[in-house]
Amino acid sequence: MRTDHRADPAAPAADAPGQGATAVAHPNIALIKYWGKRDERLMIPYADSLSVTLDIFPTTTTVRPDPGAAADSVTLDGRPAQGEVRRRVVGFLDLLRKRSGRSEPAVVDTRNSVPTGAGLASSASGFAALALAGAAAYGLDLDRTVLSRLARRGSASASRSLFGGFAVCHAGRGIGTAADFGSYAEPVPDADLDPALVIAVVDAGAKTVSSRDAMRRTVETSPLYRAWAASCTADLTEIRAALRQGDLPAVGEIAERNALGMHATMLAARPAVRYFSPATMAVLDGVLRLRADGVPAYATMDAGPNVKVLCHPADADRVAEAVRQAAPGCSVFTARPGPGARLTTEAER
Numbered sequence: 210m211r212t213d214h215r216a217d218p219a220a221p222a223a224d225a226p227g228q229g230a231t232a233v234a235h236p237n238i239a240l241i242k243y244w245g246k247r248d249e250r251l252m253i254p255y256a257d258s259l260s261v262t263l264d265i266f267p268t269t270t271t272v273r274p275d276p277g278a279a280a281d282s283v284t285l286d287g288r289p290a291q292g293e294v295r296r297r298v299v300g301f302l303d304l305l306r307k308r309s310g311r312s313e314p315a316v317v318d319t320r321n322s323v324p325t326g327a328g329l330a331s332s333a334s335g336f337a338a339l340a341l342a343g344a345a346a347y348g349l350d351l352d353r354t355v356l357s358r359l360a361r362r363g364s365a366s367a368s369r370s371l372f373g374g375f376a377v378c379h380a381g382r383g384i385g386t387a388a389d390f391g392s393y394a395e396p397v398p399d400a401d402l403d404p405a406l407v408i409a410v411v412d413a414g415a416k417t418v419s420s421r422d423a424m425r426r427t428v429e430t431s432p433l434y435r436a437w438a439a440s441c442t443a444d445l446t447e448i449r450a451a452l453r454q455g456d457l458p459a460v461g462e463i464a465e466r467n468a469l470g471m472h473a474t475m476l477a478a479r480p481a482v483r484y485f486s487p488a489t490m491a492v493l494d495g496v497l498r499l500r501a502d503g504v505p506a507y508a509t510m511d512a513g514p515n516v517k518v519l520c521h522p523a524d525a526d527r528v529a530e531a532v533r534q535a536a537p538g539c540s541v542f543t544a545r546p547g548p549g550a551r552l553t554t555e556a557e558r
């Protein structure tokens with residue numbers, strides 16, 4: 210599909226008062242990665258990042274303020290959310306309450322169509338949907354920039370899922386309020402590329418180290434971290450030019466080196482954070498073979514062992530087949546650029 214960069218296509222208002230609001234958001238895959246925060250409380254990244262929002266694996270979240278409830282109720286895929294997940298959602302609801310001047314607890318129901326915690330960006334779609342539905346449910350009329358800033362407080366990558374297609378998240382400058390104001394996402398308006406992403410799920414289990422903990426450890430202990438974070442600035446400039454030119458091989462090369470560099474910083478952390486598995490390496494080898502055979506295909510990996518392969522849509526079937534051969538038993542999905550987060554109406558559900 211061609212992506213729709215309009216701020217909020219045909220956005221309906223929240224459901225009737227007392228009914229709350231429901232939003233749908235899709236995950237995004239970063240081509241220039243966000244890895245490391247310079248302010249953990251405000252969730253300010255060290256460096257700018259750039260991603261593409263997908264058209265598969267949406268998250269649907271309903272938020273309904275409930276004046277009669279004693280506490281927030283949070284369910285994830287039909288089950289009560291526990292521990293860290295619940296803490297993060299409740300912390301986010303507190304931000305909404307503070308901003309709206311309201312105090313009611315909320316009933317939050319979230320449904321993911323992607324395995325949670327497997328490095329497939331469920332926190333990005335999750336907090337984008339929560340920001341949009343939650344803001345509407347608490348009567349906040351916020352534009353997309355403000356919503357992306359807000360979503361960032363849940364998960365920095367979520368700021369990008371407010372937008373369809375390619376989006377960039379600014380790290381902002383300064384500290385405190387200035388940093389918070391300067392760190393938001395926006396669409397990349399002049400990107401002229403409509404790629405496919407072939408996703409190889411080699412392991413759908415929850416990751417062993419959360420991205421939050423892994424990031425902190427990398428920033429605090431990896432001697433390679435500063436160099437990689439600095440390299441993101443040049444990578445971002447180059448990838449934006451390549452996107453403008455619709456140059457898939459250039460986009461892919463930059464994305465692949467940026468992701469491998471990010472994993473190198475983690476491998477150098479003390480103790481090392483290693484998300485790669487033997488199947489990850491097998492898929493990476495398969496991608497190299499494809500390139501040797503003349504197919505422009507480039508890999509990127511997030512906080513997990515799964516691999517996403519950027520290619521031309523016309524090559525997607527061949528890439529998917531190569532991935533299956535490289536890692537027999539893995540699940541393979543093909544995604545295209547997808548839409549930004551949106552509110553839904555009762556009729557659509």
Ligand code: PMV
Pocket residue numbers: 237238239241242243244258330332333364365366367420421510511512
């Ligand atoms: O926003 P988080 O905490 O889910 O971290 C996302 C980190 C990566 O997915 C590895 C990179 C990115 O920019 O999405």
